[in-house]
Amino acid sequence: MNRFAALLIAATLLSTAHADAATLKPAATVTDGQILLGDLFDGLPGDQAMRPVMPAPAPGRRANLDAPTLSRIAASNGVEWRATGGGDRIVVERAAVQVGNDVIADGLRQALQEAGIGDGADVLMDNRTLTFFLPAGNDATVRVENLAYDAQRGRVTAEIIAPATGPEAVRHTVGARVVDMVELPVLARRMGQGEVVGEADITWIKLPRDRLQAGAVVEASEMIGKSLRRAIAPNQAVNARDVRDPVVVGKGQAVTILLQTEVMTLTASGKALTDGAQGELVRIVNTSSNRVIEAVVAGPNLVAVRPSGQIPTPVSHVSGASKKAAR
Template identity: 35%
Template structure:
């Protein structure tokens, strides 16, 4: 009989232990409300009851032991704190509104107020607001102002999304003038000829663009490089030259023209030169050196009757 009574006591204790709620020390919620089941496992018939607002998207709150005990008593949950460390950290994930989305909205309003469309917006201290991960968000700009003298602006960003109160953020900054700059799309080597796919135009703050940089692709395409250019860096016009149409030591065709007559001879270019440049050329037959104008790849024009600039002695 005593053994049966002891068994009944043990069974009753086990059943009571099974009814006890278990604290959830770390929890993530997606909803705008914290529910009883977010704080306790085995929370009973009121498990789905909302007990308070969730933290803002991207934020967290800590529910302390005394507050947890009060929540448990008010909702019929069999739980009491055992130590002062019995707390629950509730986190709510969030996604950031795209910075470009905010900038595009702000830029459109400021352009209507007289801002140059090619300016760059400086917005110090701005962090894109967070909204619930799965929520559809709408953003608008209210009350924009722009001073055309100081280039300073101000506005209010309004963010509306399900599951959170409407957010209003003050935006303030200044518009900075920009300038077009041609930069390399890949690393280019010394003496390499720049092709259309090797360049792109970017806009940089005008205050950072030093004089002498190429601002139009036409200044760069077809030019030869006097020094290497790394990917993403601008082209300096001093580092560009026309590509050589004749190379040093190359055999060239010398044309001597006069009304009704054209003579040709073979020569050797003594220096590299671009189209239109004057280069010394040695006539391979006479060994005399004359100045010639480069008219194309491997072709030079010599003034008829032009005086030689020197001779190279012939050795037997």
């Protein structure tokens, strides 16, 4: 055999060996309880790829396999693979169905209602980050067993089983506080002083009744069409003292002062010293005499004084019948 033929055969053998060599996958996700050779390496025949090599991590968890571990797995299973350095590794994740804290709390809440306990109440989980990870293919559902309610302490304990039907995957004892909740209208956006609240500005939140402050607005009708006395942030309880009827007469605004009886009508010019809504009492200064009186807001730019009150002078308009009465 000449030298050229020998080199050709050697190149062919090297090429075949390279083609048959396995390659490490960059990452893997498994759905069952075992990690297979084919989950770790590409380029394996079908029967070899289906060979289990180690237990999979728990649902939702990961296993980090480093170069020495992978080398041992390859050698013991006849896989032609060698680590290229200490950095060779693969992360294997177990697929899972996640059952969140909100699903667990909903199941507990429903169980309480079915038992005739805490109608309209809410539950506050002791562990508000509790999450179950079920094997892939399960439903994200729960059922409740061994429910126990302490009315005096407002406490509930129960066993949560997931999924709700089928083979049990998770069983966990939980505790929670049963809270009487109140639904409150609040602002959906930040609003400034003097802004009038409309229906579109209202949203709703729930608060424990024992956290509700005295004077909090509990009906949307107490806010809609009202003006704000101060700036209020969204999603916080609004106190009744923070809202008022819309301002009709503003501080510093020129107004007409009106005195009206059955026999006379007197008017004068003034300036508002305070804001006032329809029907509210405001302080007014007569712009001619600088005398200060109190008057009731009767409309835009209009305030009225009672006949027994001080009548500002001079009078800018007096009706024919009222001139005689004024004398």
